[in-house]
Amino acid sequence: MRLGERAVLAGKRREAGKDELFGFGRGKHGPAKLNGDAAEGTEEMNIRLCLPAASVPLSGIMSPSIRDPFARPLRDLRISVTDRCNFRCPYCMPKEVFGAGYAFLRDPQLMTPVEIKRIVRAFLTLGVEKVCLTAGEPLLRADVPHLVRTLKMDLGLPDVALTTNGWLLEKLAPALRAAGLDRINVSVDSLDDGTAGRMNGLGFSVTRVLRGIDAAAALGLPVKINCVVQRGVNDHELIALCEYFRARGHTLRFIEFMDVGNTNHWSSDRVVPAREIVERIGSVWPLEAAGPAYRGEVAARYKYRDGRGEIGLISSVTEPFCRDCHRARLSADGRLYTCLFASLGWDLLGCLRAGADDAALARYLSRVCSGRLDRYSDERAELLAAGEGRAKV
């Protein structure tokens, strides 16, 4: 890609506001941006709008292990089930932006469970094995246990996970477990109510979240903890967090503060590099690198040498991992994003609602996913290495 083109792309991406890993993305959930930046009348636009087959040469072939031009398979689908959240973490949905006047999606714009099931079934034909329900806050949606049951029981998905801020977990853990949920990720940035309250933007205590984690674990749900680390905000708690969660047998994954959107006051000074986190924890409890548990695992694993558990490091800023990226994201309004930083989505829900049958949907997906060229974080790292400013591409 030429630099000029990259700049155009950069501008588009800056509008987006996406996470690399878990499933937020206000831009893509926001008021419909129906592919406004695709050139009018191009084949690309037709595909994005899912025009009838006559105008879309659906030459893709369904394959149990589709590969993109970088030979990356697609294994992992993040489904955002709502764009709403009951927290206002300043690094994700700052309250000055996501306030009373913010236009969240309305119900008819959201995918129904039946629509989600049809879309996921199409993804299964491409080789997707894991689905993670996320959002906004997925537990705000009342039918999430039903959705989990559908994915597990009706579609037989081997791995269904959910990522939550934990506020509603104590109450909902039994229903999620009964529905067949395989794993849960809970976000905990601090064990201190003052810091936690600042980091969730609304002053909520972490105690209730911790009770939710205990409730899920007591039901036998494997729990992982996600912690976004920001220098000068919560990095003084690294050791306390490790101590607390390893005593309870939960893997803690530290996430580098990412430059999502334009509104989260990102600055490289606030990023604590994964390498530094490992050094700081390792100086208290020696660590050793462990290989990935499976190909394409997002977190780099480190085991405590004393044998009491492990931590994970998600280093999307300082050590990007696009070359092994196996994931895609579906927004709450049914758009497929082949990179979690992409601002253009492929309107799968529009296809369904326009009458596409399962075979047409699968061919469409196959075509989109086999052409996937995204490598946002790698490009950002290359720009940084070239000394191009703060390199938010």
Ligand code: SAM
């Ligand atoms: N609301 C749920 C939660 O907080 O777990 C699910 C969605 S949230 C967007 C998913 C994850 O993305 C959380 O672990 C959150 O901490 C992380 N995240 C959000 N903004 C981030 C940022 N700017 N940098 C790094 N991680 C971020």
Ligand code: SF4
């Ligand atoms: Fe974003 Fe925080 Fe809400 Fe999760 S809990 S979606 S990180 S604002």
Ligand code: SF4
């Ligand atoms: Fe993240 Fe890179 Fe995958 Fe995009 S291609 S989602 S930036 S790892």
